[in-house]
Amino acid sequence: MTSRPTDTISVLMSTTLDTIYDDFAFLDDWEERYRYIIELGNGLSPFPEASRDEAHRVRGCVSQVWLHTERAEGEDPVLTFRGDSDAHIVRGLVAIMMLVFSGKRASEILTIDAEGVMRRLGLDEHLTPQRANGLRAMVQRIKDEAKTGAATTG
Numbered sequence: 001m002t003s004r005p006t007d008t009i010s011v012l013m014s015t016t017l018d019t020i021y022d023d024f025a026f027l028d029d030w031e032e033r034y035r036y037i038i039e040l041g042n043g044l045s046p047f048p049e050a051s052r053d054e055a056h057r058v059r060g061c062v063s064q065v066w067l068h069t070e071r072a073e074g075e076d077p078v079l080t081f082r083g084d085s086d087a088h089i090v091r092g093l094v095a096i097m098m099l100v101f102s103g104k105r106a107s108e109i110l111t112i113d114a115e116g117v118m119r120r121l122g123l124d125e126h127l128t129p130q131r132a133n134g135l136r137a138m139v140q141r142i143k144d145e146a147k148t149g150a151a152t153t154g
Helices: 005-014 017-026 030-042 088-099 112-120 129-153
Strands: 067-072 079-084
Touching: 005 079, 017 030, 017 112, 030 088, 067 129, 079 088, 079 129, 088 112, 088 129, 112 129
Parallel strands: none
Antiparallel strands: 067 079
16 A cells, blocks of 8 residues: 555544653653654644745744644634644654644643643753754744734634
């Protein structure tokens, strides 16, 4: 059977944060965990070329990171995020953030403790300062999008 892009999308979408926690606990060392993070990044859905522009670029990241947001209608819209990076590990971190935030209501996004997720995975101690700052910039951008979504439709 030929692998299609939707096959890898469904693999990522069937992954939960609890699965990632369990997999991290199972993996013995950080080299294996980094490979796993890269595999998660490979499961991201294709990012639209038209969104690889300055408007979608996340500032504060050393690597190139792009974030595209779709808002559903309603008073507390569901936000769907698509992201990508030109760096393999960062693309994996983007995938984790998509699992954490995408498909949730704006009000819920604002309450999510992304730093807590990173601590639980041990990423707070194993990311370079540049990657950690970039990750924080991405989370801030997602939360800003949630604030905007809640404000414009609420």
